[in-house]
Amino acid sequence: MKKTFLIMAVSSAMATFGQNQKPKQVTYPVTTKGETVDVYFDTKLPDPYRWLEDDKSAETGAWVKAQNEVTYGYLAQIPFRDVLKARMEKLWNYEKIGAPFKEGNFTYYYKNNGLQNQSVLYRKDAKGTETVFLDPNTFSKDGTTSLGGLDFSKDGSKVAYAISEGGSDWRKVIIMDAISQKIIEDTIVDVKFSGVSWKGNEGFYYSSYDKPKGSELSAKTDQHKLYFHKLGTAQKDDKVIFGADQKRRYVGGGVTEDDRYLVITASNSTYGNELYIKDLTKPNSPIVTIVDNFKSDNNIIENEGGKLFIETDLNAPNKRIVTVDVSNPKPENWKDFIAETENVLSPSTGGGYFFANYMKDAVSVVKQYDYSGKLVREIQLPGVGTAGGFGGKKKEKTLYYSFTNYITPGSIFSFEPATGTSAVYEKPKVDFDSELYESKQVFYTSKDGTKIPMIITHKKGLKLDGTNPTMLYGYGGFNVSLTPSFSIANAVWMENGGVYAVPNLRGGGEYGKKWHDAGTKMQKQNVFDDFIAAAEYLIAQKYTSSQYLAIRGGSNGGLLVGATMTQRPDLMRVALPAVGVMDMLRYHTFTAGAGWAYDYGTAQDSKEMFNYIKGYSPVHNIQKGIQYPATMVTTGDHDDRVVPAHSFKFAAELQEKQTGTNPTLIRIDINAGHGAGKSVAATIQENVDIQAFTLFNMGVVLLPELE
Secondary structure, three states, X not given: OEEEEEEXXXXXXXXXXXXXXXXXXXXXXXXXXOOOEEEEOOEEEEOOOHHHHOOOOHHHHHHHHHHHHHHHHHHHXXXXXXXXXXXXXXXXXXXXXXXXXXXXXXXXXXXXXXXXXXXXEEEEOOOOOEEEXXXXXXXXXXXXXXXXXEEEOOOOOEEEEEEEEOOOOEEEEEEEEOOOOEEOOOOEEEEEOOOOXXXXXXXXXXXEEOOOOOOOOOOOOOOEEEEEEEOOOOHHHOEEEEOOOOOOOEEEEEXXXXXXXXXXEEEOOOOOOEEEEEEOOOOOOOEEEEEOOOOOOEEEEEEEOOEEEEEEOOOOOOOEEEEEEOOOOOHHHOEEEEOOOOOEEEEEEEOOEEEEEEEEOOEEEEEEEOOOOOEEEEOOOOOOOEEEEOOOOOOOOOEEEEEEEOOEEEEEEEEEOXXXXXXXEEOOOOOOOHHHEEEEEEEEEOOOOOEEEEEEEEEOOOOOOOOOOXXXXXXXXXXXXXXXXXXXXXXXXXXXXXXXXXXXXXXXXXXXXXXXXXXXXXXXXXXXXXXXXXXHHHHHOOOXXXXXXXXXXXXXXXXXXXXXXXXXXXXXXXXXXXXXXOOOOOHHHOOOHHHHHHHHOOOOOOHHHHHHHHOOOHHHHOOOOEXXXXXXXXXXXXXXXXXXXXXXXHHHHHHHHEOOOOXXXXXXXXXXXXXXXXXXXXXXXXXXXXXXHHHHHHOEEEEEEXX
């Protein structure tokens, strides 16, 4: 009988393929070249694959089908692909239960029995009787419709939940009587980049754009509005609360727990927001401005009557919490409640306390404060890793938090804020022995001398001989922090002898606003240099070599991979750009892309900015006569965040200009978006294909071991 785990054999000659493996000669579909030429300042620039931006055209559809036939035909020839999938499914197949939360007289929680495409929302009544409340697996036959969030009315009697179809950012909101579980109104449609926030039980706030002309998956959307939907009325009668007169790309609205205030945030980019407040206890009260510019991030996280608690990075790059009276809330009246420290703050509230979750070199340190600002305790976490949660209603006696790192499956702990006592609430039963692995943080030096942290994870006893398959994963943008977390896909990779390395590049949020800004606009090259230096460190320390190195990243991380592989094609064997921003000269013309300009700038800003962006834009830096690494681009045909045209054009350019035998494939998920809500089956298959493609092109053979 065959064991379910895998062994691997690496070919003795680094430049050759393993036993019974030969590189496949790929015949790519012919991609027609158009005549489009753009002029930027005094530069004429051809865009021969502009036609692939038309996601509605039959020609684009035929191209997608033809590319997938080639890609899946190639993947099907990898001899160990099925073995890899069997192990991935077995390891993935464990029960997953989320932290409970109370609404009305019920306790709710998410649960997945292991391989369900979408997690199911259950609830228990006061007697402990468990019933299914919402099962997203029934939303569509193929698992491509997912639950995109939900919010209960103040007394828990009603709920509004959003669904996403085909992974789109566009949502439909369904309103249901939570007691009877019966739908009570017409569906609210065309909702995008929005939560739902109830005002008492009378209705809720949500945000959206006017439906764009042309394709809703790619057309520009740049005027966001906040609406109020009153129960018992039609959506066409929903009142615009904010955004009708002043154009903002992103608008959000939320009601405070005590139902007293509506808090409104408004921004034109992914960093920096205006802040407003409206008193809901007074009829026709005005919207009051607190912050009137986009120079800082600001958010009201709590109120105690008319006392507001605001999380901000104004004059505090690592963030702080300030207090101010609602009667005079301008920044000049703010007073420190929890002052800025040397570590980045991410706060939450619950159980009558504040929780200051700090990142110290990308791992969590959590401190508890009372409402006077007094430090109650530093919370003893289960280990070194990432803690999240510590949120809940003010009167809750028990809160919950999660803890994970690269070798510890995510567990949920209960926490008693009155005593500081933690206990295991849910520990997953995963067929993975953490004791066999190690995860350590190193600091390496980037091109300009900056020290960059990186966490490297692998089996204990790893030989540093340069032959270990290594996955280098990065992001480096939008103030996003990569903190340690467990992944079944990564566990399978490491089981097979792989190394998993994650550097905390500039452009991220690990060290606050200064770290973020150091990877934006005319400093974006710092991010690529940091990533390249990470690869060079892993090679110099003999964790791996260029023959056994793969680089991977998604979205802004897809841009990272695209820029790195075009700047240093010699550095890695495999490149895996996912849902990437690849055409940096046109990204701002699609959907909400113009909001990314804080990080990127745009080609229209100035001639200097145009030349800088063109200098790293992946689509524009593929050259004939160069052997690029084996590449598998991944995207979804319904991605309306980073439209798939970015990946289409990049793959077309690479297929035309690639020199040598390294494959250049594009794997396009059908009825899938940017990643959110993707079914378990689709997620497993994608990870299997990525690892199979990677190992195959490194010359690594995976075989089932015989007992």
